[in-house]
Amino acid sequence: MKIEMGESLIYSWLRHVRCCQIVQTNWKVSSQWPLHHEDELQTIMSTVSHAFEEMRGYQIFKKNASLKQVIQQGECDLIGYAATEGHFDVCAVDVAFHEFGLQYGSRQETVCKILAKCARTAMCLYGYMDIKGGEVLFASPKIHRSVMNDALPCIEKLNELFTTLGFSFVAKVVANDDFNQQILRPVLNLSSNVADTSELFLRSYQMLKMFE
Template sequence: MKIEMGESLFYSWLRHVKECQVVQTNWKPSPTWQLNGEEELKRFMSITDEHFQNKYGYGIYKNNSLSQLLMQAEVDALGISMSDDETEIYAIDVAFHESGLNYGDRQETVTRVIKKFIRTALCLIGYFDITKGEIIFASPKIHNAVTNDLEPCIEDLNTLLFEHNYHFTVRIIANDDFNEMVLEPILIASDGISDTSELFMRGYQLVKMFGDDRRQWKLRVPKVAVSQAVSDVTLSELKIGKIAQTFLREALEDGKVDEEEINLMRTKEYSKSVFGIDFPLLVLASEEYDSIRYYAKPLVIKGEQYRLCSQWYEVSANNDRPFLLSWLEKHGAIV
């Protein structure tokens, strides 16, 4: 079986950064599946075909029918994240072209990417009966001329989707963003993970094992460096729970908090006012507590074992994220 590094990379990204409980690589539809809303899909296909032909001169489908288009579909990595608040779905195509993304000439490259976006959206609507999620095309290197052509097309496609009540977000992750949005969050979120099925993570651990201070490798992110400097772009890809488990845990264990504040963190009132959460941030591991509200992995502060609260939310009605980031910045845990 052929194993693609890009697919393995996003398998790890979906599991550890986006915290998807279900992840599949090389997802393809079955010809035996029932297709929902076929006429609506054909209509949207016709609308997008006309739009991109008239505005940009792009022949997206090259006379393919809907059934032909869907049977060509393959999503490199598909992830589903389920929580109390909502279910999120991520569909990713990834391309590694060492000399820069190239499916032929510049127009053909742009056309192929737009076609991938639309085909994936149609699959999610037709086979999953969902109309919300993230559809991503990722490549570590795309030339500026191609991205300049892609950007207005992606903006148009997001508008067309929204106008037809399809609440997908279509986006490109490439170049510097690829490092900040994908590589760095994975290395932060996957600390201590040793799943041998994750090719990318095993490869990274091997390089790190033999790395030394004389070498400068962009993907090497020592623990100290991660805790001191992380970009807003990288943080934006990490879920709030992962930020708490990584940066807050490290700040507490590294002695960035005095004993008085540690005691306050054991109270519901302080935790609510400072972090926005509804439970004490910390409980002693030796005391009775509601274990479902706390991470299983203990943290040690000045020789004492504690459990860290796991009840973090970032929805419009209850958003703890700005509270947590404010505390981390104030205590120098992120720069």
């Protein structure tokens, strides 16, 4: 089984920092699941596609891709559920660790990939789990400034579209100093209090600390 260190870090963050009682890694859509709200999902897909094509000339989803094709590609690195007084909060996270900075091709292709992941995850949560709100995060320890300068206004626009369409999803990009301060440091700070051998990122850090 492949172990991805970024996913292990986010797993620990969701469990211990965000206090999610349930965390699912490598969540993927099954072809056997019934898909609900297809008309609304088609509206989301069309609205997002047209908005970014007009705004930046971006092709968020593959040209002529159907709703079914887009949804069936749905996968998310981690999904966490936190229950408080009978209320569930959901946090879905895609994490990417590229040593020399996030890159899925050109700068435009990289931003499109981030937007597509966030939009598709929100659509899958609604279509398969009937969830109309939650956090949809794209996390990466290093994203170049030029990519961030393009991505952040687009994420803001995506959130405006969600609100206009009647949803409460909030998409975010957590990278660079924010990744360090909001994700990495809080996990490292609680490492001495966690003794779960399945959390490989924390176990690696604990081993390193033994020799300091």
